[in-house]
């Protein structure tokens with residue numbers, strides 16, 4: 001078994017205990033990760049606090065270090081991708097894309113301007129509005145895109161002059177631990193600390209007195225706990241939470257033209273994407289054709305161990321999630337739904353589930369109302385567009401959504417009525433470093449990416465110089 005260490009104060013650190021990490025393609029433990037003790041978390045926080053004064057004072061050095069970090073990721077993609085596939089399940093090609101994307105995000109932030117605005121310059125005063133770093137940032141990530149989502153936090157946090165303690169999900173700690181090891185030679189000691197452990201380590205981080213900011217990506221229930229835990233200390237929080245993204249297909253859509261992109265928008269990363277399409281609303285006239293077009297794609301999708309050549313979709317990442325997807329699909333079928341494709345777990349070791357298209361379900365069915373976060377997509381028919389929009393919005397979630405049609409102006413008009421952070425037209429999960437990403441309602445608080453994401457890692461300060 002390979003050896004993985006945490007990074008604290010620039011050093012590789014083992015912990016008093018370890019926990020096993022399962023390869024979801026085999027269902028067997030394949031590695032051990034350090035289980036960070038409370039004392040070690042204190043050390044990580046102290047080292048981040050110690051590194052802060054020097055790090056915050058040298059912007060050119062920060063930019064150079066972030067660029068070097070991006071280059072290190074590009075150069076290590078072939079080494080890191082198999083580690084990611086083995087712990088997360090995604091196919092090697094997607095794992096490689098995630099590592100390269102991590103570098104792309106760091107490079108974007110290395111080059112992003114830190115705003116400084118003069119709002120008054122007259123006989124009486126010179127007044128500037130500037131962005132100051134906050135101090136230590138506690139960053140907590142989920143298991144679906146462990147390294148890319150870490151970069152969404154590290155890039156802006158570090159550029160702004162903060163230092164970071166980063167904790168990956170206990171299901172997928174390994175590539176993030178490797179990231180810490182890789183960046184030991186690139187970032188000054190203490191600037192990035194990487195710790196691993198169970199959920200309680202996340203709770204220790206949010207209640208810890210040192211961090212001034214919690215940047216969290218994960219589920220709605222955990223996000224609420226994070227917000228509550230940060231409140232007594234008035235720590236700043238950014239929460240990127242779950243979604244139940246609707247895709248509304250309009251009557252003028254060309255089914256053959258949109259089916260590939262709809263399928264990709266739902267099944268990217270095996271459906272384990274916060275902003276994946278999680279339910280499709282389709283008008284009566286197009287319903288049967290669309291169900292069949294999506295089912296065809298589901299039937300021909302190549303599912304298997306992500307390390308194997310030609311595999312497009314790996315296993316579901318962990319057993320509880322596999323059981324949840326199985327349960328939601330079984331519930332839909334028991335309630336009168338029809339599996340136009342798939343519908344069952346795949347026999348054998350590992351957490352494999354057939355890519356599934358469920359027809360004949362409606363709002364009120366769990367698979368439509370809840371975030372399934374896996375390879376099972378419900379297609380819901382509608383007769384009245386107003387009703388479809390109301391149902392799309394009739395949820396506590398509000399991460400993103402999309403509208404599909406040939407008349408793109410009309411589709412954009414409908415998209416503008418979706419109550420969500422990103423409204424796409426004829427695409428879905430089109431994310432980029434310069435594009436802010438966040439959720440309405442229970443899907444989040446604050447945004448990541450772009451200058452808006454950078455602002456979330458700063459305090460706004462007014463510098464007012466009197467002239468007379």
Ligand code: NAD
Pocket residue numbers: 140141142143144145149167168169170198199200201202203204206217218219220221222223225226239240241242243273274275371373399439443444
């Ligand atoms: P989760 O909420 O179970 O865990 C996320 C992280 O929080 C993990 O590192 C976990 O160890 C930690 N954690 C658990 N309890 C904690 C606590 N009390 N205090 C602090 N940290 C704690 O989520 P998950 O199952 O890993 O991820 C799936 C969820 O994440 C889905 O709902 C998905 O939609 C969401 N997600 C959202 C985005 C986004 O950008 N909006 C991106 C990816 C995933």
